[in-house]
Amino acid sequence: MNDVSRSFRGNSNAARDIAHHLHPYTNFKKHEETGPLTIVRGRGIYVTDDDGKEYIEGMAGLWSAALGFSNERLATVAYEQMKQLPFYHAFNQRSHEPAINLAEKLKQMAPVEMSKVFFANSGSEANDTVVKMVWYMNNALGRPNKKKIVSRLKGYHGITVASGSLTGLPNNHRSFDLPIAGIIHTTTPHYYRGAQSGETEDQFTTRCAEELEALIVKEGGADHVAAMICEPVMGAGGVIVPPKGYYEKIQAVCRKYDMLFVADEVICGFGRTGNVWGSQTMNIKPDILTCAKALSASFLPISAVMVNDKVYQALADESNKIGVWGHGFTYSGHPVAAAVALEAQKIYDEIDLFGHARRMSPAFAKHIQSFADHPLVGEAMSVGMVGALEVVADKKTKAPFDMATVGAGNRVYNHAVARGLFIRNMGDRVAICPPLIINESELADLFGRLRQALDATLADLKSEGHFKG
Numbered sequence: 001m002n003d004v005s006r007s008f009r010g011n012s013n014a015a016r017d018i019a020h021h022l023h024p025y026t027n028f029k030k031h032e033e034t035g036p037l038t039i040v041r042g043r044g045i046y047v048t049d050d051d052g053k054e055y056i057e058g059m060a061g062l063w064s065a066a067l068g069f070s071n072e073r074l075a076t077v078a079y080e081q082m083k084q085l086p087f088y089h090a091f092n093q094r095s096h097e098p099a100i101n102l103a104e105k106l107k108q109m110a111p112v113e114m115s116k117v118f119f120a121n122s123g124s125e126a127n128d129t130v131v132k133m134v135w136y137m138n139n140a141l142g143r144p145n146k147k148k149i150v151s152r153l154k155g156y157h158g159i160t161v162a163s164g165s166l167t168g169l170p171n172n173h174r175s176f177d178l179p180i181a182g183i184i185h186t187t188t189p190h191y192y193r194g195a196q197s198g199e200t201e202d203q204f205t206t207r208c209a210e211e212l213e214a215l216i217v218k219e220g221g222a223d224h225v226a227a228m229i230c231e232p233v234m235g236a237g238g239v240i241v242p243p244k245g246y247y248e249k250i251q252a253v254c255r256k257y258d259m260l261f262v263a264d265e266v267i268c269g270f271g272r273t274g275n276v277w278g279s280q281t282m283n284i285k286p287d288i289l290t291c292a293k294a295l296s297a298s299f300l301p302i303s304a305v306m307v308n309d310k311v312y313q314a315l316a317d318e319s320n321k322i323g324v325w326g327h328g329f330t331y332s333g334h335p336v337a338a339a340v341a342l343e344a345q346k347i348y349d350e351i352d353l354f355g356h357a358r359r360m361s362p363a364f365a366k367h368i369q370s371f372a373d374h375p376l377v378g379e380a381m382s383v384g385m386v387g388a389l390e391v392v393a394d395k396k397t398k399a400p401f402d403m404a405t406v407g408a409g410n411r412v413y414n415h416a417v418a419r420g421l422f423i424r425n426m427g428d429r430v431a432i433c434p435p436l437i438i439n440e441s442e443l444a445d446l447f448g449r450l451r452q453a454l455d456a457t458l459a460d461l462k463s464e465g466h467f468k469g
């Protein structure tokens with residue numbers, strides 16, 4: 001994925017990693033040459049590698065570690081829960097208090113009235129569960145043809161077979177034989193890249209809604225298309241905040257065709273966009289909501305699917321007809337993960353983490369916007385505590401750098417790592433999504449390092465003749 005050259009010896013972590021460990025999201029051949037960057041400990045917003053070098057984790061790991069990388073209370077709760085009941089399942093009407101408490105808490109927090117909460121272990125599992133719920137529900141309602149699900153190009157919903165199909169990114173489909181039938185993708189609501197010449201934001205969002213409607217009609221209309229899934233703010237597709245009015249227009253189209261609206265809050269949930277939910281920031285009224293990541297501050301794997309009563313009643317009828325809802329994971333609502341997630345939510349409340357994130361958002365936005373006139377930056381965008389810079393070869397024409405020969409975003413990433421900062425480049429879009437506990441001086445430090453990384457990239461590109469400026 002990214003090119004971080006590291007030295008490694010015979011029995012070093014790096015050598016053993018290369019010998020034994022198959023990584024997610026990695027070019028395996030490149031990994032054999034460069035080895036891993038091995039992290040050994042965390043403290044606040046910082047993580048430290050096995051050479052003792054400290055980094056600001058400007059991505060909260062994978063958009064997720066809201067409380068950073070150390071928390072005594074979560075460690076204690078996990079230990080206490082392990083002593084009392086280290087594992088139990090929720091199959092066949094068994095239950096335990098951590099899962100009950102967490103389901104109750106999530107329902108209280110939900111952006112709209114929800115009826116029930118189903119637990120899984122990852123965002124992918126949660127979204128796979130949604131696909132199956134939509135299919136099961138429509139069978140229950142006697143609508144066996146109404147099964148297609150709309151997602152968006154550049155949307156990210158995970159990597160399992162169904163959630164990977166919902167994802168609208170080429171590298172998650174190529175050579176995996178995805179997407180599966182019945183998953184269809186519509187326009188990315190990215191005004192900077194997607195708007196036609198002279199098109200206003202309002203005209204652009206109207207066109208997004210029209211293109212969605214045309215796709216639904218082409219796929220058979222209300223009889224065939226069952227649901228649409230959206231990240232309120234698109235994350236792994238490049239941190240794309242749709243223009244004002246977009247969600248009102250596309251939700252109206254979904255209502256017209258009697259489709260469910262699913263909010264994938266795996267990144268946006270728990271304060272990231274300045275409200276508890278991205279749905280609140282973007283004015284979305286979901287029938288189904290998925291969340292993960294900051295649900296447990298990422299201290300343990302757990303995800304959740306919340307469904308409204310309309311969905312629940314259909315699922316309940318079908319499970320009664322068949323005799324069982326034949327879906328669930330050994331670790332659905334795992335007691336240790338659920339106890340840690342519940343404690344994370346208590347901590348969020350006690351320290352007013354969501355209020356803190358909201359109060360830090362203007363400073364975050366100011367830092368992001370301070371890059372708008374950098375020679376390399378075409379777009380500088382943020383909402384709440386997540387943002388991105390798009391690196392371009394020509395600010396005026398928005399012409400990109402050649403990805404294969406220049407790899408400008410990757411260079412920014414490498415220069416940032418060299419300066420003790422983790423960001424993420426998705427092509428030439430550079431994302432910043434720090435732990436929500438970050439304070440103003442840490443934020444200034446983060447963006448200071450990022451500016452140095454951009455300036456160093458600019459110097460490289462100029463000296464190599466890639467940037468004419």
Ligand SMILES: Cc1ncc(COP(=O)(O)O)c(C=O)c1O
Pocket residue numbers: 062121122123124125127156157158159231235236264265266267292
């Ligand atoms: C919006 C969104 N949905 C789903 C997922 C998949 O989650 P996981 O990696 O836990 O399967 C991610 C992961 O980044 C995500 O960003």
